[in-house]
Amino acid sequence: MDERSYLERLLSIVCSVFDAYSVVLYMHDKHSGEFRIAAHFSLGDHVLTDSVAEPGKGFVGWIVRNRQPLLINNVDKKKGKLGYYQPDVETTIKAFMGCPLKRGQGVICLDSKRTFCFSEKDQKILHLFADFLLDIHERFELARASQNQFQHYHCLQLIHAMRKNIKRWPDFLSKFLALMSDAAGFEHSFLAARDPNGDRYYIEGAHVSMMSDKMAETHLDMSVGLVGFVFRNGQPVITGEGDGSSCTPLFGKAVKTQPMKSVLLLPLTFQKQVRGVLGLSSPSAQPIDDDLKTFCMMASEQLALFLENLYLRSKLQESEAYARNLQDSYNNSSGAAPARGA
Structure with missing residues (x-):
């Protein structure tokens, strides 16, 4: 009952x-x-x-x-x-x-x-x-708080295990976002990632997308919207029950989405730059208490660690490829050099 x-x-x-x-x-x-x-x-x-x-x-x-x-x-x-x-x-x-x-x-x-x-x-x-x-x-x-804390702790355990067991980034992200929506009670979850040029961003993954597939592939302006604010300032944005629908659109006025009454946006920072934004949103009012904030912060740190590992691995692979090219170039040039005394 x-x-x-x-x-x-x-x-x-x-x-x-x-x-x-x-x-x-x-x-x-x-x-x-x-x-x-x-x-x-x-x-x-x-x-x-x-x-x-x-x-x-x-x-x-x-x-x-x-x-x-x-x-x-x-x-x-x-x-x-x-x-x-x-x-x-x-x-x-x-x-x-x-x-x-x-x-x-x-x-x-x-x-x-x-x-x-x-x-x-x-x-x-x-x-x-x-x-x-x-x-x-x-x-x-008290019973609800205990149940929520247990669910959050269990979700963090699953995320930690995923970092070890799931090697492919798309599989990890899809599972991660689904877990976040379920544990936090938000209908939508997504990851916005900074593009290589650094002045725009795109939606790298979403659980229950808020926009069309075509719009989701677009690189979005970082100077507008709540997500852009988080990218520019490195500060979270949290609006919950009692605040009403957010006056500022999530992705700027050019991107049409359903008004969201509850929003939680967290910056993912590594290498001294906001590389991504983890977003949770819901068209209905959702309570956002301190326990939920703490859980989402901890989960976002896990995601940032995974992203940083991918980033460092990518840089290492680039360095190894560059070293191999240098070695190949040296070997080729040495082989083509005329013999002494010729």
């Missing part, structure tokens, strides 16, 4: 205990900073599940801002509103009771179509339920 289902079962018990019409649980979203409905239970189908409690606005917003309980046994619509019903439904609500969760983590509130049905004793009991609900939420959060 997932967290939402678990919370809704508990809210149904709260609703029964207080003989309420609806019970609504708002939780603070760490990424957007907003208070959104995490779960609810109602005897009707009128709760607006996408509602956001703004501090200071309405009864729920008052609790959010003041972190104090609120009990209203005869609701006066002129003095405030609940905010999680349409106006025509809200007029039928006669009583409201709510209390904050500890540390400003959220608000639990319930209502009734009967006046004077809640008491101060009820409010004390509601506090106990609030503490219990927060404890459950934090346990689920």
Whole structure:
């Protein structure tokens, strides 16, 4: 059973205990900073599940801002509103009771179509339920964090093993990008590589490409777009849930792609130059916490090491080829020289 289902079962018990019409649980979203409905239970189908409690606005917003309980046994619509019903439904609500969760983590509130049905004793009991609900939420959060950390660690192990077992660069890159998308939860992943001239770049590989095959083969302008910014400045770009769609296109305005709400771009630096950019992006909002950032940084370092090894190997092969050519030229010139005394 997932967290939402678990919370809704508990809210149904709260609703029964207080003989309420609806019970609504708002939780603070760490990424957007907003208070959104995490779960609810109602005897009707009128709760607006996408509602956001703004501090200071309405009864729920008052609790959010003041972190104090609120009990209203005869609701006066002129003095405030609940905010999680349409106006025509809200007029039928006669009583409201709510209390904050500890540390400003959220608000639990319930209502009734009967006046004077809640008491101060009820409010004390509601506090106990609030503490219990927060404890459950934090346990689920801890379990999710542990699961994500394990998945990230396992992915890093696979990448490390790939560096030893997969010799062909195209095979390594394809596997690497697929692993990154899966472990990070992003729909798209790609590697942008600096071209030999150093002033443009191209998409060397992608997992679920964002552009046409023809455009993917084009060498792109490094002076525009978020990817170009990373190449020029050597600094990562991270936009996540709560930031909305990025105002700056990933590859510049000339390259048409779907707007991305979550973007993570990391520079791959070796030989004192940004040689590539590892990109993760998603059209839907994805939470980007510190654990995910650390994982992606570590994975990008593994990729940079692999690229540097390929670079050094290529330079070594060039040097060996150059030395062989010199040797061949010397041998040929020595063989063609006239013998002494001729």
